[in-house]
Amino acid sequence: MRRTLRARIFLSVILALPAVGLGSGTAGAVPDPVPGVTASPTQYSLDRTIEHSLGDRSAGSYLDATTGELVVTVTDAAAAEEVRAEGARAQLVEHSTAQLESAMSTLEAQAKITGTSWGIDPRVNQVVIEADQSVSASSLTQLENVAAGLGDAVTIRRVPGVFAREVVGGDAIYGGGYRCSAAFNVSKGINRYFLTAGHCTNLAATWYATPGGPPIGGRVGTSFPTNDYGIVRYRVGPQPAGVVNLYNGTYQDITSAADPIVGQAIKKSGSTTKVTSGTVTAVNVTVNYGDGPVYGMVRTTVCSAGGDSGGAHFAGSTALGIHSGSSGCRGTRGTAIFQPVREALSAYGVSVY
Structure with a gap:
């Protein structure tokens, strides 16, 4: 596939905004990353089915x-x-989803501190809280006091770096004086669009493939904070392919979208760090950026840097998310956050192709 001005904007959007840090906590150093495993289409489907049927159990x-x-x-x-009957393995745990979500509600009400994030890691049956290096000693004490009241439902990690949104991407797009990239090309009827980070689309209504070049599309939706997704409609012209740039002269065709599963291996494509790999470590994550919180995000070990915002998170031909921000990335260590793509697809009534 060739990159063309109008037709080939595949992946990440990256803005010149800060990257938010997550934490390795007061519980000790950041743990070494565990390699992810490949998720199958059957597992994506089974995960959704069982989650729906079991609810708070x-x-x-x-x-x-x-x-x-x-x-x-x-x-x-x-x-x-029920789980075994569906063909999955069951693990008896102490805390239900409702209990863990109640813990997160307490954190939201009593410890909403810039530079922190929290989300559910089902592998340890806890809400894992991360605090970046911008969190002061007094704020960390406040966080620890709130966490103490929640018992073993939560754990705190102090992480390097500072949580920030990152602006720069895969195949670059430009708007409002910033550089971003498109995450995934999507469609509704005969119309074609690309998804990117909402903190990108907040900045400009018209987007370009090159600074000063002809416009390639106009913003038709944006959501940040609370969410972090936006959508741009392509102008009339050649129709872009539904692929992601792998930065080795080849492209990954995207044919479906799914919600990520903790423990699975994923990749991210962005214009700064190109293609990086890692593992999903938590879901239903809240990130307290300096300019507002985002909810329902996914935490990963996929490293990124400034300019990767809006990048594509994917596994094989399956779209998973839109890059939002990160903290403390060093090789395979650090934390990166993405917006689940299925939420954005549903919000705009579009589909990957």
Whole structure:
């Protein structure tokens, strides 16, 4: 595939905004990353089915790093039987989704501190809180005091760097004096669009493939903070392919979208760090950026840098998310955050192709 002005904007959007840091906590150093495993289409489907059927009798699911099995956490024996009947492995845990979400509600009300994030890691059946290096000693004490009241439902990690949104991307797009990139090309009827980060589309209504060049599209939707996604409609012209740039002369065709599973291996494509790999480590994540919080995000070990905002997070031909920000990336260490793509697809009524 050639890059052309109008037709080939594939991936990440990256803005010149700060990257938010997550934490390795007061509980100790950031743990070494565990390699992710490949998620199958059957596991994506089974994960959604079981999550819907069990409701509060589960606290999430993950892929076993050794066997690759889908493991579903459950709070009672009857739920465990249902999981096994569906062909997954059951793991009895103490805390339900409702209890973990209640802990996050307490954090939201009592410890909403810039430079922190929290989300559910079903592998440890806890809300994992991260605090970046911008969190002061007094704020960290406040966070620890709130966490103490939540018992073993939460754990805190102090992480390097500072949480920030990152602006710069895959195949670059320009608007409002910033450089970003498109995450995924999508369609609705005969119309073609690209998705990117909402903190990018907040900045400009018209987007260009080169500074000063002809416009390639106009913003038709944007959401940040709370969410971090936006959509731009291509102008009439050649129709872009539904692929992601792999930065080695080849492209990954995208044919479906799914919600990520903790423990799965993923990749990110962005214009600064190009293609990086890592693992999903938490879901339903809240990130407290300096200019507003985002909710329902996904935490990963996929490294990124300034300019990667809006980048594509994917696994094989499956679209998973839109890059939002990161903190403390060093090789395979650090934390990166993405917006789940299915939420954006649903919000705008579009589909990958």
